[in-house]
Structure formats: C-alpha cells, structure tokens
Amino acid sequence: NGGTEAINGLIELHRRVARGFRNYDNYRLRMLLIGGGLDTLIPT
Incomplete structure (x- = not known):
C-alpha cells in the first residue's frame, strides 16, 4: 500500500x-x- 501511495503522490505533484x-x-x-x-536513450 505504501508503494502505491508514493506513486500516487508523485503523480499528484x-x-x-x-x-x-x-x-x-x-x-x-x-x-x-x-x-x-x-x-530516454536515443537509439544509434
């Protein structure tokens, strides 16, 4: 439950x-x- 709340907090921020x-x-x-x-890596 704590992990889900942390992700939700990031999304809300x-x-x-x-x-x-x-x-x-x-x-x-x-x-x-x-x-x-x-x-975020650009393929070469």
Whole structure:
C-alpha cells in the first residue's frame, strides 16, 4: 500500500506542475518520464 501511495503522490505533484502543458500528450510524456516508463536513450 505504501508503494502505491508514493506513486500516487508523485503523480499528484507533477499534475499540479503540469498545468501549463498545452495538450494531453505532453502531460502523458511527463508522467512516463517521472514514473520511469520512458526510455530516454536515443537509439544509434
């Protein structure tokens, strides 16, 4: 339960920060980035 609450807290924090995003795609990318679900490495 504690892990779920921690993730929810991160999402809520970044939801408040993300109010300036113009569209849902940018918001979604921000959530993936902070949640660890976005691979930031550029393939070569």
